[in-house]
Amino acid sequence: MGKGRIWALRTEATVRTEAANLAAELAAGVSHAVPIMLGYVVLAMAFGIMAGEAGLTILETIAMSVIVFAGASQFIAAGMFAAAMSPATIILTTFLVNLRHILMSASLAPHLRGLRVHSYALLGWGITDETFALNSTVYRERPRHHWFMYGTNFAAYAAWIAGTVIGVLFGSIVPGIEQLPLGFALPAMFICLLVMQLSDRLLLCAGVLAGGLSLLLGQLLEGNWNIILATILSATIASGWEKWKSSG
């Protein structure tokens, strides 16, 4: 038996272990995302029902969940379609409502160094408020393979599409379902994801500050600028405070 043969066996074994590790990370990501998936199925069902009432066809409703994949902006856009607003207004509003993802995308970058461009293109696709918060919590505890994030992000994406399909096709079968406060799944998810993040007092202060600023700025500004500005201001003040404390 030549040297080459042994080497070939060894690489085959290595490749197999690596593939098993990737599969394990992917599976871990999916299993961490199960609560988000259930929340998304409920919310996306509510979206499917609401979009039908707003006059979108079945195809358009499902296409929106597949192509846009951003809950709040989809509810808003469906309402704008119903009100027959101009395409430019709908697209611009969607852009502004979803611009907050810029900060989340930047915030995940330190956890995902040195990958190939297509990995960033795919991982970026699945950044939502919820997957971002979950991944931030997990990756802060210990570094994980980026396939973990493929698991969380695409499991959430699949659930979002599945919920939309269920809502749009079967929503009308259950009478009165559109009356249920299913939309509360969203703030409920925010609450738990927020609480999971609050690991020290300064983070708690940053959260209280951001919430207060968001309310205040929301009274002064149009669109969703209050979310972005409140986040930037709060993070700047908190990190400035932290630096000042550690240097003094």
Place this chain on the structure above:
Amino acid sequence: MEKLWIIIAMGAVTYLPRALPLAVLAQGKIPEGFIRWLRFVPVAVLAALLAPELLLRDGTFDLSLTNHYLLAAVPCFLVAAKTKNLLLTVGVGLVAAILLQTYLPGI
């Protein structure tokens, strides 16, 4: 058909802010101070999203008992703080919201 084109444009303007910062920043060198700043983004953005969701109704403050979202948030916070269980929190929240709507209907 026209709506489908609008939806595709919506997808494009949603996707770019999601992917670009990640792709650009993760490949370059990230300044230390910026990393410290980014640590506060998750908490800040969630709180900024949540506060108006719970405290405002139709754009104005509503601290009354007819604000079901605010009332239902109380058991959610308790369950989340106690268990850190996302599924349980969402379940308790939905049950609370449905019970409030049934037994304490708003005006």
